[in-house]
Amino acid sequence: MVRIGISGAAGRMGNALISVAAQDTVNYKIGLLLEAKGNSTIGASIGGFTITDDLKKSISSMDVFIDFTTPAATMKHLTELIDAKKPMVIGTTGFNPDEIFEIELAAKRIPIVMSSNYSVGVNVMWKILKEATKALKEDYDIDIIEEHHRMKKDAPSGTAITTAEVILREKGLDPKSNMVFGRDGRNNERNRDQIGVFAVRAGGIVGEHRVIFGSMGDKLEISHTAISRDTLAMGALKAAKFLMGKPVGLYSMADVLGLN
Ligand SMILES: NC(=O)c1ccc[n+]([C@@H]2O[C@H](COP(=O)([O-])OP(=O)(O)OC[C@H]3O[C@@H](n4cnc5c(N)ncnc54)[C@H](O)[C@@H]3O)[C@@H](O)[C@H]2O)c1
Numbered sequence: 001m002v003r004i005g006i007s008g009a010a011g012r013m014g015n016a017l018i019s020v021a022a023q024d025t026v027n028y029k030i031g032l033l034l035e036a037k038g039n040s041t042i043g044a045s046i047g048g049f050t051i052t053d054d055l056k057k058s059i060s061s062m063d064v065f066i067d068f069t070t071p072a073a074t075m076k077h078l079t080e081l082i083d084a085k086k087p088m089v090i091g092t093t094g095f096n097p098d099e100i101f102e103i104e105l106a107a108k109r110i111p112i113v114m115s116s117n118y119s120v121g122v123n124v125m126w127k128i129l130k131e132a133t134k135a136l137k138e139d140y141d142i143d144i145i146e147e148h149h150r151m152k153k154d155a156p157s158g159t160a161i162t163t164a165e166v167i168l169r170e171k172g173l174d175p176k177s178n179m180v181f182g183r184d185g186r187n188n189e190r191n192r193d194q195i196g197v198f199a200v201r202a203g204g205i206v207g208e209h210r211v212i213f214g215s216m217g218d219k220l221e222i223s224h225t226a227i228s229r230d231t232l233a234m235g236a237l238k239a240a241k242f243l244m245g246k247p248v249g250l251y252s253m254a255d256v257l258g259l260n
Helices: 014-022 055-061 071-082 097-106 120-139 158-170 230-243 253-257
Strands: 002-007 028-034 049-051 065-067 086-088 109-112 141-147 179-181 196-202 208-214 219-226 247-249
Touching: 002 014, 002 055, 002 071, 002 230, 014 028, 014 219, 014 230, 014 247, 028 230, 049 055, 049 065, 055 071, 065 071, 086 230, 097 109, 097 120, 109 208, 109 230, 109 253, 120 158, 120 208, 120 230, 120 253, 141 158, 158 179, 158 196, 158 208, 230 247, 230 253
Parallel strands: 002 028, 002 065, 028 049, 065 086, 086 109, 109 247, 141 196, 179 196
Antiparallel strands: 141 208, 208 219
16 A cells, blocks of 8 residues: 655646546555645645645655646656655756756655656567667658647657657667757758657647658558556556555656556
């Protein structure tokens, strides 16, 4: 039984986590619901738990902290979790390189799982993409199209960036210098190594990622569709359970799922 702390409790992922955890009382128990200072839900009760804005005060009531908030909030919570020596599942996306570096340092002091996507399907897609990249060799151009709901703050999605990184690393190429976010202009013939990442924002789309491999004679598409946030919440809860008793370190969902 893992006592979980849910950060961003009133958000879209927070709601999914609360409802999925409540369906598996054998493995999970809610120990803490956290929201931002000033949020209208502070003091409200969900399933017998009062939403708080004071992590420090309630930190001992949970074993693993799951955070789907904003980069600034996650970085603040990280400091408090290090002090309390509590493990963390990071769901937030959109970190800058300095923040990523800080998370890597933090993982020398507490165990952390970080993934830009917690669904089992996306993590299996990354494994399949490595195989496809290896098999299709240099004959195919590769681009990525992602689609999300209109409220999503960061673009392109963390999942789309990770997807491009997975492919470029498999090709032995530097991800930073070989990724472009959209294309425009008149002189835009693509080069083979470059991966274009395109972000669509429309209505309530939960999350869709489509990778296109195109040669001069055919097109192969590998795609993943999230139908509900429950798939992401289930994965994050699995990650929380995985962290119980783990040594310090930065783990991926591939570690959690045994896909390495
Ligand atoms: N890794 C994944 O699988 C995955 C999946 C979905 C979303 N995300 C990411 O998770 C994050 C949240 O997504 P969402 O759709 O739930 O957003 P959301 O805006 O619906 O929810 C975020 C919640 O965090 C709360 N919050 C902000 N600051 C806080 C603080 N200091 N302490 C506690 N709570 C705080 C907000 O009030 C809000 O309720 C985004 O970065 C998103 O990209 C990741």
